[in-house]
Amino acid sequence: MNKMNPLSKYTKVEVLYAKLVSNDVIKYPTGVLVNDTVECGICARSARDELMFNNPDALMNGEAVANVIENCVPNIADARKLFVPDVELLLIGIKLATKEKEYHIEVDCPECGHHGAFERNLQFLLDSAELLEEQPELLLEDVGGLLLKFKPHTWEEYSVFGQKMFQQQKKARMLEDFEEMSDEDKMEQFSQIFEEMTKLSFEMIVANIESIETVDGDKITEREFIAEWLGEQPAFILKQIREKSDFINNVGVCHDMDVGCSSCGHEWTIQNLQFDPSNFFEQSF
16 A cells, blocks of 8 residues: 555554464574564455455465465565465464454264364464474484484475375376276376375475484585485385474474264364365455
């Protein structure tokens, strides 16, 4: 809005504050934050922001989320470089700032198949978010004492990986419905898709490794060197690294929820809840 407009100071008001999950433990490069502070003021969504979340292409490539965060959180200069746990926290804060208190979840009971709906309290999620106290590390005594340091994916990395994975999943669904192809040809195509998805999963783990330090004091940050080294490691080493990777990607907002079926009484835990902007936001103006 034009600063000459006397109403300009009433357009973006910070209505709540939240600390970033990264907590300045894992440093952002210059240009991501406006001020070097982990506490960010959050404003409500505007009508323009609502329209961004109704643009399928912008949702798919991550631009909708990046633009809305930059518009609603004045301290964020480049949301594409934000870590995913910080993005999740800010999306919840933006919903709360827009006077939305619950997150609607629909799920089928694994016992009887009954379709149920649950509400997640957003203020609880924001207040109970786990902030990083120290950067996750892994000391590999079996591999010459290498020290690995981990970071979450950035929103930009997460969006690129998501698009690539979506394309492979789309190919798999199309193959299932393609009746004119022989079973042998289908198996060959499925094998190629599985190989591509395996490569993507590997690349995602590599992207979680910020650096590897040797006992001689060398620090390796080049992703191609890390990927080459990781590809040569035995399964038990890869398992340890994957566990650290899973931890750093799920830190912050709780992704599990205990629920019960209103029909049969079965109780279970919904796991890996993602606050995906494709269904997390809905048009509300």
